[in-house]
Amino acid sequence: MILVAGSRGFIGQHVVAHLQSTGRPFRELDGDVRDAANVTAAAQGCSAIIHLAFKNLNVDGKGFDTNIVGTQNAVNAARQVGGILGAQAVTDLLDAPKVEPTYPQDNLRSRP
Numbered sequence: 001m002i003l004v005a006g007s008r009g010f011i012g013q014h015v016v017a018h019l020q021s022t023g024r025p026f027r028e029l030d031g032d033v034r035d036a037a038n039v040t041a042a043a044q045g046c047s048a049i050i051h052l053a054f055k056n057l058n059v060d061g062k063g064f065d066t067n068i069v070g071t072q073n074a075v076n077a078a079r080q081v082g083g084i085l086g087a088q089a090v091t092d093l094l095d096a097p098k099v100e101p102t103y104p105q106d107n108l109r110s111r112p
Helices: 011-023 036-043 063-081 091-095
Strands: 002-005 027-028 047-050 084-087
Touching: 002 011, 002 036, 011 027, 027 036, 036 063, 047 063, 063 084
Parallel strands: 002 027, 002 047, 047 084
Antiparallel strands: none
């Protein structure tokens, strides 16, 4: 059994679709990833946790708790049930502004 946290997000929806198409047993985390007891309870019987529950830090002020505390809860739950933390992703980086390098491009050389 695989626990998917953040299954309704952009990447999570694709992960769930893939798990469904391959017939892999999974459950979606129902509730707040910031609630350690909730994450641990959901992880019971799972051999892996795919943690994709993240928030943009600028949206509602809950980003830090969701990103840091939620990740810690997923790590702790994986330890408690003897599973592994399968994946993490931060999709709000897709909305980040492009940053130009501060060094000339000709300084980028491949190294042996």
